Amino acid sequence: MSLGARVAIAIMKKDLLLEFRSKEGFLSNLFFCLVVLLLFTFGFDPSSDALRQGRAAIFWIAIAFASVLTLGRTFQRESADQAIEALSLLPLDPGWVFLGKFLSNLLIIVLLMLLIFPLFVVFFDLTVTWRFWLFPVICLLTALGLASVGTLFSAMAESSKLREVALSIMMYPIIIPVLIVAVQLTEQAIKISGDIENWHWLTLLLVFDVIFLTAALVIFDYVLGD
Numbered sequence: 001m002s003l004g005a006r007v008a009i010a011i012m013k014k015d016l017l018l019e020f021r022s023k024e025g026f027l028s029n030l031f032f033c034l035v036v037l038l039l040f041t042f043g044f045d046p047s048s049d050a051l052r053q054g055r056a057a058i059f060w061i062a063i064a065f066a067s068v069l070t071l072g073r074t075f076q077r078e079s080a081d082q083a084i085e086a087l088s089l090l091p092l093d094p095g096w097v098f099l100g101k102f103l104s105n106l107l108i109i110v111l112l113m114l115l116i117f118p119l120f121v122v123f124f125d126l127t128v129t130w131r132f133w134l135f136p137v138i139c140l141l142t143a144l145g146l147a148s149v150g151t152l153f154s155a156m157a158e159s160s161k162l163r164e165v166a167l168s169i170m171m172y173p174i175i176i177p178v179l180i181v182a183v184q185l186t187e188q189a190i191k192i193s194g195d196i197e198n199w200h201w202l203t204l205l206l207v208f209d210v211i212f213l214t215a216a217l218v219i220f221d222y223v224l225g226d
Helices: 003-022 024-043 049-071 076-080 084-088 094-123 130-157 163-189 200-225
Strands: none
Touching (some): 003 024, 003 094, 024 094, 049 094, 049 130, 049 163, 094 130, 130 163
């Protein structure tokens, strides 16, 4: 295994260990999603068309906002310990540092989705059908987009005094296409009957991920250098 790959894995393990050892950050994100789902569940008539038509969007609203809370902590510890400069001095391609941070964010976001989805099914009284196989694919591809964009912009926003605000301002306009596609695909996955339509949404989501991840790897070199 190359030095860069070992460094990326070490960074990923370190971030995951610190995240789950402290627990406060991940649990606060989990409870945030829970509150969002509860508010919408009790704020609308469970049998209303408005709630039925908007349930996929509600799920992704909760995930999108919780993800920003997770991504905002990406370089927080390195900044507090003055370790960002040390990362930039490592004798390897900065892309490996990005990959380590990206992978830890990706795993945290995917775990958050997996924990929230059963609650989403219960609160919105969804019927589990054969088409639910599509949902893990949607979650993984959407998490790839969120983690790639969020990891890059988290590094860019770290020098700002209003880190969370700056991250939100930069991230949401870019990630909106991914969220729109995720909502469309989730609607297909939770339908009770009928065939899965608009397969091109899945291809589009994959294209977004490739573009975002490639651009983030290229730009991160300049961000870490600054």
